Amino acid sequence: MIERIKIRKEEFGWIACNINSCETFIIDEETAEIIKLIKDSVQREQIIKTISNKFNVKEEEVNNIIDELKLKGWLDNEL
Numbered sequence: 151m152i153e154r155i156k157i158r159k160e161e162f163g164w165i166a167c168n169i170n171s172c173e174t175f176i177i178d179e180e181t182a183e184i185i186k187l188i189k190d191s192v193q194r195e196q197i198i199k200t201i202s203n204k205f206n207v208k209e210e211e212v213n214n215i216i217d218e219l220k221l222k223g224w225l226d227n228e229l
Contacts (some may be wrong), residue, residue: 154168154169154170154224155167155168155169155185155189155224156169157177157182157185157186159182162176163176163177163178163179164176164177164178164179164181164182165177166181166182166185168223168224170223171223180205183204184201184205187200187201187204188201188216188225194216197212197216198212198213198216
């Protein structure tokens with residue numbers, strides 16, 4: 151699912167790395183938490199509900215974010 155993304159905590163913040171494309175980004179703690187939740191979830195519906203509840207956002211917004219991450223190649227198409 152999202153195994154291609156590795157995240158780690160550094161002195162200055164969080165780092166996300168797409169191991170397929172070698173893209174690396176500095177991310178905030180909230181984004182790191184979202185990536186962890188996605189990695190721990192099994193199905194798209196579960197991911198959407200978990201993130202929506204944890205961050206108090208509409209499920210539609212979470213769905214749009216997932217689609218955007220898929221387009222960028224950060225998530226597998228199966229999600």
